[in-house]
Amino acid sequence: MGLQRRLRPAAAFLLAGLLCAAGVLPSSGAAAADGTRGVRRPPGDSMNVLFIVSDDLRPVLGCYGDLVVKSPNIDQLALQSVVFQNAFAQQAVCAPSRVSFLTGRRPDTTRLYDFHSYWRAHVGNYSTLPQYFKENGYITMSVGKVFHPGVSSNHSDDYPYSWSVPPFHPSSEKYENTKVCRGKDGQLHANLLCPVDVAEMPEGTLPDIQSTEEAIRLLKMVKEKNSKFFLAVGYHKPHIPFRYPQEFLELYPLENITLAPDPDVPKGLPSVAYNPWMDIRRRDDVQALNISFPYGPIPEDFQRQIRQNYFASVSYLDMLVGKLLNALNDMGLSSNTIVVFTSDHGWSLGEHGEWAKYSNFDIATRVPLMFYVPGMTAPLSHPGDRNFPFIDLFTQVSTPLPQGKPKEMVELVSLFPTLAELAGLRVPPPCPVTSFQISLCTEGQSMVQYFPPTKGEHEKGRSEGEFHRPPVAFSQYPRPGDTPQPNSDLPLLKDIKVMGYSMRTDTYRCTLWLGFNPSNFSVDWNDIHAGEFYFAESDPNQDHNMYQSEKDSHFVKKLCRILEH
Numbered sequence: 001m002g003l004q005r006r007l008r009p010a011a012a013f014l015l016a017g018l019l020c021a022a023g024v025l026p027s028s029g030a031a032a033a034d035g036t037r038g039v040r041r042p043p044g045d046s047m048n049v050l051f052i053v054s055d056d057l058r059p060v061l062g063c064y065g066d067l068v069v070k071s072p073n074i075d076q077l078a079l080q081s082v083v084f085q086n087a088f089a090q091q092a093v094c095a096p097s098r099v100s101f102l103t104g105r106r107p108d109t110t111r112l113y114d115f116h117s118y119w120r121a122h123v124g125n126y127s128t129l130p131q132y133f134k135e136n137g138y139i140t141m142s143v144g145k146v147f148h149p150g151v152s153s154n155h156s157d158d159y160p161y162s163w164s165v166p167p168f169h170p171s172s173e174k175y176e177n178t179k180v181c182r183g184k185d186g187q188l189h190a191n192l193l194c195p196v197d198v199a200e201m202p203e204g205t206l207p208d209i210q211s212t213e214e215a216i217r218l219l220k221m222v223k224e225k226n227s228k229f230f231l232a233v234g235y236h237k238p239h240i241p242f243r244y245p246q247e248f249l250e251l252y253p254l255e256n257i258t259l260a261p262d263p264d265v266p267k268g269l270p271s272v273a274y275n276p277w278m279d280i281r282r283r284d285d286v287q288a289l290n291i292s293f294p295y296g297p298i299p300e301d302f303q304r305q306i307r308q309n310y311f312a313s314v315s316y317l318d319m320l321v322g323k324l325l326n327a328l329n330d331m332g333l334s335s336n337t338i339v340v341f342t343s344d345h346g347w348s349l350g351e352h353g354e355w356a357k358y359s360n361f362d363i364a365t366r367v368p369l370m371f372y373v374p375g376m377t378a379p380l381s382h383p384g385d386r387n388f389p390f391i392d393l394f395t396q397v398s399t400p401l402p403q404g405k406p407k408e409m410v411e412l413v414s415l416f417p418t419l420a421e422l423a424g425l426r427v428p429p430p431c432p433v434t435s436f437q438i439s440l441c442t443e444g445q446s447m448v449q450y451f452p453p454t455k456g457e458h459e460k461g462r463s464e465g466e467f468h469r470p471p472v473a474f475s476q477y478p479r480p481g482d483t484p485q486p487n488s489d490l491p492l493l494k495d496i497k498v499m500g501y502s503m504r505t506d507t508y509r510c511t512l513w514l515g516f517n518p519s520n521f522s523v524d525w526n527d528i529h530a531g532e533f534y535f536a537e538s539d540p541n542q543d544h545n546m547y548q549s550e551k552d553s554h555f556v557k558k559l560c561r562i563l564e565h
């Protein structure tokens with residue numbers, strides 16, 4: 001089965017060889033393997049973990065070079081972190097992505113491509129990242145959306161396996177899809193665009209505000225108990241609906257909001273690759289626009305408003321992350337807590353005429369990913385140091401930020417081994433070719449090898465015989481057929497007929513859409529429904545599909561066949 005085989009060292013070496021032979025990989029590309037392993041901080045220190053995961057956040061942040069979005073608190077974290085510029089999710093939809101990175105296995109091993117199965121019952125009794133910390137003496141806690149709720153985490157967020165205490169869900173979450181957004185007619189609707197007066201909301205609050213309060217309460221509790229902790233905080237924003245405190249809209253005057261650089265459906269886009277953004281269409285304010293299925297387009301003014309409301313939701317998220325980090329700092333915990341910030345996948349804001357996730361494009365798969373490790377990515381702080389003062393978004397003056405490193409392609413499936421290594425726990429062994437019976441192994445690879453070497457470290461070099469996979473990120477996305485249908489965004493397992501396997505290197509993205517049989521999970525590599533190939537440098541937005549172009553055909557197909565291994 002594709003992906004497991006693909007990760008064998010032999011295949012990866014083949015890939016490196018082929019890329020070099022093809023002249024695609026510049027010699028400096030091999031520098032990825034040059035990092036030194038091992039955590040550079042005094043051994044014996046016990047590090048806590050604060051794992052912050054946002055929902056549907058693409059890297060529109062100051063620390064990723066975005067010039068529009070105001071995110072000073074996350075940027076402040078980034079300045080003290082290792083910030084991966086090219087991190088990718090394994091499937092651009094919530095539950096499959098989360099189950100993948102929380103178990104350290106790819107969707108072909110969790111066999112979760114939709115929302116409707118629980119891996120422990122359906123495929124294998126895989127250990128999870130929080131479970132591993134729990135079994136190593138940590139108190140593990142979940143606040144908000146960490147696992148996707150429902151069947152995919154056995155209606156319990158995988159409690160008690162993953163968590164020491166029952167997971168917390170904000171009570172006001174249940175209003176997300178109810179009629180609480182005031183429209184231009186003065187009536188309440190279930191809108192996509194939903195800036196609100198928080199005081200007027202049911203319960204007078206919003207889910208992410210409640211989650212922040214609960215996370216701070218839990219930090220105080222573990223601080224008093226003096227216990228080692230792994231606290232996962234899952235924010236709901238910027239996931240739709242854009243329900244957030246209305247003052248954040250003021251940060252983004254509509255006249256300053258541009259359309260996506262490529263707002264049209266590209267000519268060479270195979271129809272199987274397109275996602276018709278059904279969840280957007282279902283909102284009251286979008287329904288009223290009478291947008292044609294499947295290609296739209298959405299009126300330009302409304303496109304701008306979607307972008308504006310997404311950016312405002314990101315700033316609202318930034319404010320809450322700032323409060324949480326400030327509290328961590330106030331409690332003296334920022335000197336012995338690793339902070340990870342990431343998202344489950346990206347989101348298309350009109351690029352290729354698409355909205356939402358549900359695709360294999362960079363815009364849907366690329367995520368922010370940063371690791372703050374005291375004593376390693378930032379100087380060891382002392383009690384009383386203020387390294388995370390809260391920054392008020394409404395008064396701060398933005399300054400250009402240096403672009404972070406590293407630039408290697410990395411994958412969220414690697415979070416599990418990376419956090420294990422950073423916390424000084426044994427790194428789970430690599431999974432063998434079939435690993436359904438094995439409870440503890442990982443299909444990812446620790447990213448610590450890509451952390452920029454600290455002083456004196458580069459002389460050591462990497463240990464002999466250690467295998468380093470070339471920097472490649474894999475993603476996949478299922479479809480029920482070759483043309484957009486109402487269930488193309490999120491087909492049920494039984495309806496999947498085509499699987500799009502995608503691979504991103506530093507120079508290109510290739511996606512092959514292949515026949516898939518959901519009854520036995522088999523992929524037919526001879527049944528190619530469509531192909532996509534984009535050069536990273538000349539076509540960063542992925543609008544010019546080169547897969548069929550005659551000139552490059554042989555070369556392109558050769559590069560894409562690597563996916564098979």
Ligand SMILES: *[C@@H]1O[C@H](CO)[C@@H](O)[C@H](O)[C@H]1NC(C)=O
Pocket residue numbers: 120121154
């Ligand atoms: C899922 O939850 C149910 C009910 O809470 C429980 O009986 C069952 O054992 C759980 N499944 C697994 C695989 O743990």
Ligand SMILES: *[C@@H]1O[C@H](CO)[C@@H](O)[C@H](O)[C@H]1NC(C)=O
Pocket residue numbers: 125161439
């Ligand atoms: C699955 O793993 C958990 C935790 O490691 C263990 O408690 C449980 O008994 C296992 N279940 C089965 C069916 O093996």
Ligand SMILES: *[C@@H]1O[C@H](CO)[C@@H](O)[C@H](O)[C@H]1NC(C)=O
Pocket residue numbers: 251252253256
């Ligand atoms: C909007 O654009 C104008 C003109 O470029 C600029 O002066 C202003 O600062 C912008 N406003 C915001 C809030 O970015």
Ligand SMILES: *[C@@H]1O[C@H](CO)[C@@H](O)[C@H](O)[C@H]1NC(C)=O
Pocket residue numbers: 290292
């Ligand atoms: C919606 O659009 C279709 C064609 O695109 C048109 O026939 C129909 O009358 C429109 N309905 C409304 C309510 O505007």
Ligand SMILES: *[C@@H]1O[C@H](CO)[C@@H](O)[C@H](O)[C@H]1NC(C)=O
Pocket residue numbers: 517519520522
């Ligand atoms: C999967 O099932 C299909 C039809 O049921 C069959 O043609 C195919 O050979 C099977 N593939 C594998 C790998 O068993």
